[in-house]
Amino acid sequence: MKTYKFLLLLLSFSIATHAQKVKNQAKIKPRNEFISELMGKMTIDEKIAQLVQFTADGTVTGPKGGDNFIEEIKKGNVGSILNATGVKYTRELQKLNLENSRLKIPLLYGYDVIHGYRTIFPITLGESASWDPAMAELSSKVAAAEAAASGVHWTFAPMVDIARDPRWGRVSEGSGEDTYLGSRLAMARVKGFQGSDLGAINTILACTKHFAAYGAAEAGRDYNTVDMSERVLRETYLPPFKATVDAGVRTFMTSFNEISGVPATGNRFLLRDILKGEWKFNGFVVTDYTAINELIPHGFAQDAAHAGELSLNAGIDMDMVGGIYLKHLKTLLNQGKVKETDINDACKRILEAKYDLGLFEDPYRYNDEKREAATIYKKEHLDAALQVANKSMVLLKNNNILPLRREQKVAFVGPLISDEANIIGSWAATGDRTGYAVSVEEGVRKLITDKGKLTFDKGVEIVDTSKSQMQKALDNARQADVIVAVMGEFENMTGEAASRTDINLPGIQKEFLAELKKLGKPLVLVLMNGRPLTLSWENENMDAILEAWFPGTMGGDAIAQTLYGINNPGGKLPMTFPRTLGQVPVYYNHKNTGRPYLGAADPEQKYKSRYIDSDNSPLYPFGYGLSYTTFAYSNPKLSANTLTASGSIKVSVDVANTGNYDGEEVVQLYIQDKVGSVTRPVRELKGFNKVPLKKGEKKTVEFTITANDLKFYDINMQFVAEPGDFNVFVGGSSAAELTDKFVLVK
Ligand code: GLC
Numbered sequence: 001m002k003t004y005k006f007l008l009l010l011l012s013f014s015i016a017t018h019a020q021k022v023k024n025q026a027k028i029k030p031r032n033e034f035i036s037e038l039m040g041k042m043t044i045d046e047k048i049a050q051l052v053q054f055t056a057d058g059t060v061t062g063p064k065g066g067d068n069f070i071e072e073i074k075k076g077n078v079g080s081i082l083n084a085t086g087v088k089y090t091r092e093l094q095k096l097n098l099e100n101s102r103l104k105i106p107l108l109y110g111y112d113v114i115h116g117y118r119t120i121f122p123i124t125l126g127e128s129a130s131w132d133p134a135m136a137e138l139s140s141k142v143a144a145a146e147a148a149a150s151g152v153h154w155t156f157a158p159m160v161d162i163a164r165d166p167r168w169g170r171v172s173e174g175s176g177e178d179t180y181l182g183s184r185l186a187m188a189r190v191k192g193f194q195g196s197d198l199g200a201i202n203t204i205l206a207c208t209k210h211f212a213a214y215g216a217a218e219a220g221r222d223y224n225t226v227d228m229s230e231r232v233l234r235e236t237y238l239p240p241f242k243a244t245v246d247a248g249v250r251t252f253m254t255s256f257n258e259i260s261g262v263p264a265t266g267n268r269f270l271l272r273d274i275l276k277g278e279w280k281f282n283g284f285v286v287t288d289y290t291a292i293n294e295l296i297p298h299g300f301a302q303d304a305a306h307a308g309e310l311s312l313n314a315g316i317d318m319d320m321v322g323g324i325y326l327k328h329l330k331t332l333l334n335q336g337k338v339k340e341t342d343i344n345d346a347c348k349r350i351l352e353a354k355y356d357l358g359l360f361e362d363p364y365r366y367n368d369e370k371r372e373a374a375t376i377y378k379k380e381h382l383d384a385a386l387q388v389a390n391k392s393m394v395l396l397k398n399n400n401i402l403p404l405r406r407e408q409k410v411a412f413v414g415p416l417i418s419d420e421a422n423i424i425g426s427w428a429a430t431g432d433r434t435g436y437a438v439s440v441e442e443g444v445r446k447l448i449t450d451k452g453k454l455t456f457d458k459g460v461e462i463v464d465t466s467k468s469q470m471q472k473a474l475d476n477a478r479q480a481d482v483i484v485a486v487m488g489e490f491e492n493m494t495g496e497a498a499s500r501t502d503i504n505l506p507g508i509q510k511e512f513l514a515e516l517k518k519l520g521k522p523l524v525l526v527l528m529n530g531r532p533l534t535l536s537w538e539n540e541n542m543d544a545i546l547e548a549w550f551p552g553t554m555g556g557d558a559i560a561q562t563l564y565g566i567n568n569p570g571g572k573l574p575m576t577f578p579r580t581l582g583q584v585p586v587y588y589n590h591k592n593t594g595r596p597y598l599g600a601a602d603p604e605q606k607y608k609s610r611y612i613d614s615d616n617s618p619l620y621p622f623g624y625g626l627s628y629t630t631f632a633y634s635n636p637k638l639s640a641n642t643l644t645a646s647g648s649i650k651v652s653v654d655v656a657n658t659g660n661y662d663g664e665e666v667v668q669l670y671i672q673d674k675v676g677s678v679t680r681p682v683r684e685l686k687g688f689n690k691v692p693l694k695k696g697e698k699k700t701v702e703f704t705i706t707a708n709d710l711k712f713y714d715i716n717m718q719f720v721a722e723p724g725d726f727n728v729f730v731g732g733s734s735a736a737e738l739t740d741k742f743v744l745v746k
Contacts, residue, residue, distance in 0.1 A: 028361050035351050039344065041103060044330060047347040050079035050105065051318050052326045053286065056093070057083070073107070076100045077326055079350060080108040080286075080318065082156075085430055090151030091367040098363060106363035108354055110207070110286075113155035113193075113429050114173060115139060117146035119381040119553050120424040120431035122392040123494075123530055124159065126549025128175040129571035129625070130391035131666045132690055133188035139388050140192025142381045143429075145202040149375035150430070151366045153357050154205035156253055158189035160240035161210055164585040166575065167220025169498030172530030172550075173427060174215065176574030177587045177622060179236050180685045183243035190247040198250070198356040201365065202375075205353055208244040210255030210288060212270055213237040217257060220584070221499045226257045231678070231713045233259065242279055250283040250353055254316065256291055263298045265291040266307070271315030284317040284349035292322040304328060309337045317346035377436075382554055389558035394547040394571035395626040396535075401522045401543040403565025403628055404482060406448060411455045411480035413473045413516065414487040415462045415509070416528050417441050422462075422488075425530060425550030426495025437553045440486050440526070443560030455480065459516075462490050463507040474515055483516055484524045484563065485509075491550055494530025503533050503581055510537060517541050526559060532577040536619055547571070565628060570664035570690070572625040572733065576618045583614065588622040588734035589681040623668050623685070624733040629659030629695060633731060636739040643707065643744045645721070651703040653730045653739070657693035666690045669703045670729040670736060676722055677715035683729055703730075710744060 028034060039047070054069035072078050073096050084090050090109050097107045115121045121139040128136070140158070147155060159173040162182055175182040186208070195203035213233055217224040228237075241252070252275060255264040264270055265287050275281045292311045293304065301307035308324040309332050319325035332338045358365050375381075395402070404410060416422065418441040421433035431437070441456050448454055459473030460466075477483045487509045492498060504510065516523055524544040527533070528551070538545060546569065551558050561567040578586045597610035599617075610616050632655070639650035655665055669687035673680040687703040705728075710721035723744050729736040 031352060031355050034360065035348060035355060038103060038105070038351065039347065042347070044333065044340070044343070046076065046103065046105070047343055048325060048329045049077050050347045050350045051329070051343070052078050052323075053080035053082060053110065053318050053320045054078055054323070055083045055321050056081050056089075070096070072326070073097050074100050076102065078107065079105070080110055082110040082320065084109055085111055085150055085152055087151045087367045087369045087372045091364060094363050094367070105351070106354055106359040108154060108350070108359070109152050110154040110156060111147065111152045111429065112157070112427055113143045113147045113152065113204075114157045114159065114427040115425065116143050116385065116431060116552065117150065117152070117429050118376045118431060119146060119385050120428050120437070121385050121388050121552045122555070123172045123425035123550045124174055125172050125176060125530065125574060126392040126551060127388055128181065128185055128574040129394050129547070129549065130388065131181065131572050131574075131688055132391055133184050135388045135391050136185045136188040137192040138384050140189040141195070142384050144193045144195070144204045146376055146381065148202050148204050148366055149368070149372045152204060153359070153366060154207065154251065155193055156207045156209060157193065158186050158206065158244065159209050160186040160244065161213070161215035162237050162240065163215030163575070164587045165215070165217070165220035166503050166532040166578070166584065167499050167501065167581070168215060168217055169222060169494040169500070169531065170215070170496060171532070171575060172425065172494035175240070177576060178574065178589070178685050179239045181574060181688070182240040186240045187243045187247040190244045190249045194248065194250065199358045201371075205250045205357065206244070207251040207253050207286065208241055208249045209253035210264070211241055211252050211275065211285075212255060212264060213259050214255035214257050222497050223256045227260050231717065234713055238274070245275075245279045245281050250356075252281065252283065252285045254285060254287050254291060256288050256294060258298060258300070263295055263300050265316060266295050266300055266310040266314045268314040276315055282349070284346065284353060285315060286318040287311065287316055287320045287322065289320050290322045292316065292319050292324045305332060308332060312338045312342055312346070317349050385552050386554035386557050389551040389554055390561060390567040392549055392551060392571050393558065393562045393567065393569035394573055395569040395628070396545040396547055396620055397539060397542060398626055398628070399543040401482065401524055402546070402563060404484075404563050406564065407453075408481040409453050409479065411457070411473075411477040411483045412441065412444065412486065413457055413459045413477060413483060413512070414485040415458050415460060416486045416488055417456050417458060419528070422491040423528060423550060423555040424491070424552055426491045426498070428491070431553065438556035440556045440559050443556030443558070444563070446557065447560050447564050447566075460508050460512045462488070462509070465508050467508070470512060470515065474519070477516055477521065478519055480521060482522045482524065483519070484526060485513060485516065486526045486528065486559075487513075488528035489530060491530065503531060505533060505538070513538065513541065524563070526563070532575050534578060534580055534619070536579050539619055547573075565661070568628045568661045568663045570625070570627055570666070572623050572666045573620055574622070576622045577620040579614055579617075579619045582611070583618065586618050589684050591679050592682050622734040623666070624735070625666070627659070627661070627663045627665070629657050629661040629663040631663070631665045631693070631732060632656045632658045636730060638728065638740045638742055641740070641742045643705065643742050645707045645744075645746065648704050648706045649742055651705060651728060651730060651740070652700050654698055654700050655691060655693065656698035657695050660695055662692070662694045664690055664692050665732055667701045668731060668733065668736060670734060671705065671709065672727040672729070673710060673712070673722070674725040674727065676712065676724070678713075680712065683727070683734065685734070705742075707744060
């Protein structure tokens with residue numbers, strides 16, 4: 001009898017499931033047809049609601065905008081919620097929304113999944129030091145899988161702001177100073193988040209931010225004024241954004257800053273002329289947090305209604321938290337100050353995203369508790385985080401002290417030796433700061449089980465100036481063969497609203513290093529930081545310096561594996577490290593000026609573009625990074641020394657691993673346009689290739705140059721390549737020597 005009942009139950013369940021599928025399939029028509037029918041039924045209030053995003057409780061990155069979001073959902077006034085995470089909570093809110101949505105339009109959940117959702121990867125600046133688009137895609141893919149499994153549909157990433165000023169705390173979130181590197185990595189991140197099918201259950205909408213030129217804030221002070229020529233905007237700051245449009249990104253976020261007097265959020269030229277016009281972007285644009293409201297303090301809008309009018313007319317589709325579209329759009333429409341066609345267009349773009357995510361078929365498809373539990377912290381995710389962290393390590397100096405040998409007695413000192421909170425960096429989504437992350441101490445003790453070989457004493461804190469712990473640390477260090485100092489910043493000293501006027505190691509960390517130096521032992525500095533720091537004294541006095549950034553959940557394992565040679569660091573700097581803050585902004589692709597300073601070799605040094613108290617060169621240049629092995633470049637060749645407008649030139653160079661460790665070298669191609677109708681940078685990155693080389697191995701690395709690689713905005717703002725002479729530099733950093741020359745002919 002039991003079997004019969006079970007079979008009957010099974011049969012009825014499968015019939016019900018099949019019926020549901022048929023019902024869904026029957027209900028869901030092709031997108032354009034479905035959305036046009038739906039919009040045909042929507043009232044203007046229901047359309048405006050789709051343009052409204054409020055924040056659930058949790059991370060608040062600005063003044064709390066909007067009213068009580070629960071009440072607004074009940075009134076059917078909300079199209080999207082940010083900062084709601086977890087299958088259970090997002091299901092509850094979705095249920096509340098659908099019960100109060102006449103046409104059952106699902107909520108869209110957005111969240112800042114910048115470098116991981118729960119499994120946290122290195123901060124984006126650190127990941128960018130891998131110079132490996134495959135690593136950027138991998139981390140974004142894992143982040144999307146965990147976020148989607150937890151009910152999140154949309155991440156506010158990739159952040160693609162080019163930045164040349166390390167005082168700005170948000171350099172930690174981007175890919176540094178270079179347009180070409182930033183564009184390649186941005187495309188990889190969009191691919192990782194969105195995959196090839198947004199309807200898949202492990203992909204989410206990506207959001208390219210902050211549009212635009214947010215990283216050029218004057219004096220590196222967050223939210224500050226940006227003023228630049230259209231040529232610099234288009235040549236340096238916009239290409240990474242355009243690259244993500246080419247990669248199919250479905251949303252954009254505007255930035256807080258103004259650009260030459262016009263705030264990005266009310267900037268018609270940026271949004272309608274360039275993004276939706278020239279670039280034919282068919283996704284939707286959300287503002288940054290209350291950025292519409294901020295048009296008032298910008299001095300660009302009279303009041304909230306005027307701010308809403310300017311924003312919609314400029315091309316903003318969704319109001320993040322500001323509550324202004326909800327309160328004023330209908331009145332503005334009735335006053336003829338905004339067009340219904342613009343409201344319809346914004347609504348359509350947002351509904352299309354919800355449709356492509358499969359939310360109309362099943363608003364709860366991202367709400368599966370079993371899948372959430374099975375996906376978060378999957379071993380393959382943790383392994384991926386370790387892999388990316390290892391690839392992000394940059395060796396800045398090494399007097400053959402690294403890698404450490406297991407038989408050595410090592411004194412680990414510094415405020416971050418056992419840290420499990422800061423190690424995952426800022427913007428770490430739902431990452432765990434209470435002990436899940438692997439600290440350096442944990443990572444080292446996994447490798448070196450003989451406790452007699454290791455001591456761990458902080459000695460000092462990150463900022464606190466107390467010296468109460470220092471003596472004990474010095475006493476233990478005195479007994480060691482090698483001292484390893486793990487130092488840096490708090491995670492919240494970078495990220496949003498975290499600009500610094502002093503980018504030295506904070507607190508008395510440097511003073512402690514000076515005391516350690518007096519012990520006369522080999523001294524290694526491991527850095528955990530979210531920006532380039534000024535390290536001139538450290539560079540003079542340390543025997544080795546390893547830049548580890550904030551390496552994420554598996555950071556302690558990555559640092560330990562790198563210190564002990566299991567991982568040979570192959571990262572390269574995505575951003576210049578200045579000698580002093582006084583040099584900033586200092587970046588590799590600068591102009592030559594009419595009085596270039598050629599360094600000490602220059603006989604008439606005085607009247608040149610230089611400082612009387614510092615060299616012009618940075619401490620560590622863009623693209624720089626050492627290895628435990630050495631690489632030799634030889635046999636550079638160009639397939640021709642004349643390039644035609646439709647032709648191409650092959651650049652090849654042999655690279656040999658001439659040391660004792662297997663390693664990876666990022667071979668970089670730079671080109672200089674000697675003369676133009678406007679002045680051109682002394683060199684620009686035009687290609688890179690990360691090459692694995694076993695010890696003793698040699699490979700030929702090849703690049704192809706075409707006229708397209710040489711285009712820029714000429715004196716008439718035409719994007720063209722101009723005939724003339726070009727220099728080619730190939731090497732392991734932006735300081736690569738001149739390799740060869742070619743001429744571009746008409
Ligand atoms: C913040 C940030 C932005 C983030 C948004 C939502 O102010 O500027 O990067 O995505 O608000 O948290």
